[in-house]
Amino acid sequence: MITTLAVSGYRSLRELVVPVGRLTIVTGANGSGKSSLYRALRLLAEAAQGRLVGTLAAEGGLSSTLWAGPQTIGHSVRAGLHPVQGTVRKGPVSLRLGFAGDEYGYAIDLGLPSPGHPFPLDPAIKLETMWTGPMLGRANRFAERHGPLVRLRRASDGTWREVMTNLSPFDSMVTHCADPDDGAELFSTRERMRNWRFYDALRTDPEAPARRPQVMTYTPVLAGDGADLAAAIATIQAIGDVAALEDAVEHAFPGARLEIGAGNGGPGLLLHQHGLLRPLGVAELSDGTLRYLLLLAALLSPRPPDLMVLNEPEASLHPSLMPPLARLLAAASRRCQIVVVSHNQDLIEALRIEGDAEQVKLHKELGETVVPELDAPRWAWPKR
Template identity: 30%
Template sequence: MRIERLRVQGYRSLADVTWEPGALNLLIGPNGSGKSNLLRSLQLLSDAANGHLAEGIRRAGGMVPLLWDGQTSTLAWEIDLASPSGSGHRLTYKLVLERLGASGAYQIELEQLDIASADGELAKTTMKRRGESSRMIGEPALVIQGREIEPAHIRQAETLLAQAPLTNQPASLLTARQYLTDWCIYHDVRVDMESEMRRAQVSRLEKRVEPDGRNLIPVLHTLYTTDRNFKIEIDEAMRAAFGPDFDELLFPPAEDGRVQLRVRWRSLRREQSAADLSDGMLRFLFLITVLASPEPPGLIAIDEPELGLHPSMLPIVAEFAADAADRSQVILTTHSPQFLDRFSNRAECTTVVLWEAGQTVLKRLSAERLRAWLKHYRLGQLWLSGELEDAA
């Protein structure tokens, strides 16, 4: 599955935006235009599917700071999901949250899951909830341990999508939940000296880096030592970034069943520990591990991947991102013209994020005008010149 169309209303600067992302997506625009807000709105939707909606809103400080300019009392998402090939049924999931009075609390005003045919014709609604009323339509009843859920048994602050058991449910519901909960959205990833990435970790089988990056070492240990192709990709990327002196990654045991990360250099007698790596090197390892994953999530979103990286590393990250888009839907925000230049041959994947009349506006680039400009300029040059805003 992948996002075919997304509409967000009332979330921070996203008063009312509709976006049709592709497999690979670059979000560009000035500071404060709303790029990070778009990623955070996706994170909150994933939290809702995970059963962590209340926690996500609490972390944000309640409903008040989430609502656009105090002019609305509702947050709403409508997302169309389809297979990358465009065949088969399409799913549309709608979720509307209503602020309760003047407080920071909320209620779920509407939740609905529809199935449509490949041509967009509505086939049926499999789940609908309005306020405290909920039902499954034309499918087995929503049950927990063999009993139909009554309103009193539903956690009103969480979605039905999250609370449905794994058995005796419509395939559409389980597909939507699995896809939305599978997303990995990376922002505010720490690589400083206090980062968990630098510390020995309990040795365990893990194949996916968490949104805060804290389990990078277990994931690297798992994939690097068990997947030959992954090891080759990481080794080649490290040599491309740091030269032929790089030899390999090592994972010696530490106390209490923990494992360390070390880097072996051909010119040094002693391996370099994760605690001694530069911030840029650690961030580079994090990025290529996420993007080279042999079992990626359905959606990978990374906020400003260029942060802390030497310009020579940006083409490598861009190549990994383009390859990852063949296996997953990839969203990257960036402020770097050098990074953007690496996608000049895929300029149609760029979305310009602008701030107009107090709200975020998303504009896809005009492919026809871009083709003419890219005969003479690189994509990053066009952005610096301001021409990309005119092309959108």
């Protein structure tokens, strides 16, 4: 479980360090930085997949994603005594992302590519560090990268060994330097990061992937777009928590039950509802009903991840479905770590009732995302 998330220089997140609990809800007004915090988590996961640089390039490159305000904001500016003004940059251009938990921590520092680089939108990875424990120190780091040089601490005697001297600025040590002798911790952390799961594209419109005919096959993990909903539900019925599945459907739609049967488009998901003479196929379901079933399939996965992040899961849901959703989220948080990004007050209140959710409420001050009523965890960035 990660306990701290740190972001520096990304969009409105000039310098943000927040705690992360077993069940965390990130909330705030529109434009407060919720989506940026969500994307920062996704970028960390992309580092373990080797897609971080490409993802930032697709967002417009480093210059488009960097914090657009002054490098520092003084107390007099915050108090309104002086206007916001540009200052002389004291350090290099930098976008930094990191997380830490009781076991491992990781941080990455990205900067501008060298002049004449053939792909100017690609940021360059300047530094990476991994360490044991919740706080980076001088003695607990076990893998570090400075420019093209990567070192691992030997498991045998604790000394450092160079494992690569020419790592490209668009490649991460996470994907390229999991040495079988001294890189076991790096390999373990990479696999955990690759196991993180994100849901923010669960469409419910008439052309949604979940409404199309599906191939029925073993599916312990719902796809990010929900295209394999029927197969995911069938897998839960076969090897998952059937009682929890039935209870979640009954809690949301009293008298209803799910069945995998033959519909108009072949084998698929059918919903029996009280008072109807025939079950409804996925193509006939309302947007809210379909979204709830998609969330149900994700949260009851027989193969829970280390971390699951859901961005505005309440979209299309009627307020009456917030308590069932909160109950699902609280139950899922007992099997994996859950982060929910939402501004829906009904869901927030329901989560307070159902589970011990930690709330991170974001605010905007002078264009910067802050959490004024929260004591930030201790954090130290590695230095270039």
